[in-house]
Amino acid sequence: MTTGHSIAPDASKRDGPRPTHFHCYRWSAGGQEWERLGKTDTLDVASPDRPPVRTIDWLIKSARLIAAVHAEPRDARDWLISEWDRARDKALNPVPEWADSEERAKRALRAIETACWPTYSQWLTGGVIVLWSVVGTADHCH
Numbered sequence: 001m002t003t004g005h006s007i008a009p010d011a012s013k014r015d016g017p018r019p020t021h022f023h024c025y026r027w028s029a030g031g032q033e034w035e036r037l038g039k040t041d042t043l044d045v046a047s048p049d050r051p052p053v054r055t056i057d058w059l060i061k062s063a064r065l066i067a068a069v070h071a072e073p074r075d076a077r078d079w080l081i082s083e084w085d086r087a088r089d090k091a092l093n094p095v096p097e098w099a100d101s102e103e104r105a106k107r108a109l110r111a112i113e114t115a116c117w118p119t120y121s122q123w124l125t126g127g128v129i130v131l132w133s134v135v136g137t138a139d140h141c142h
Helices: 031-039 055-059 073-089 101-113
Strands: 021-030 066-070 119-124 128-137
Touching (some): 021 031, 021 055, 021 073, 055 128, 073 101, 101 128
Antiparallel strands (some): 021 128
């Protein structure tokens, strides 16, 4: 299957292209949708309605799920943390104090720099789940 995007290789390896930019993805659905979609394989994995579970799932979905594109790892990390911070305020269950944004930001930047593409999720009040991910790609993805 041709995806239109390519996954940048693990940055700790020396072979292959390094990411030239970072796609910042956002996906959300209601709890009933999430439950239904999690139990069935009837939807095409490329469907925007199917939850992204693996990195490739993000890349084969519609470009409309790309919320931002950044050239620098720090900018992609800042996008991810700002999304997380907004969701914390609307979380269905209170986020524990030990899950602070500063430490999360450090880990997210390290993950992005080493091509371990971070994905966060949060259940929000009203029964909505939101997922975010940062995935590095090379120039030829567009």
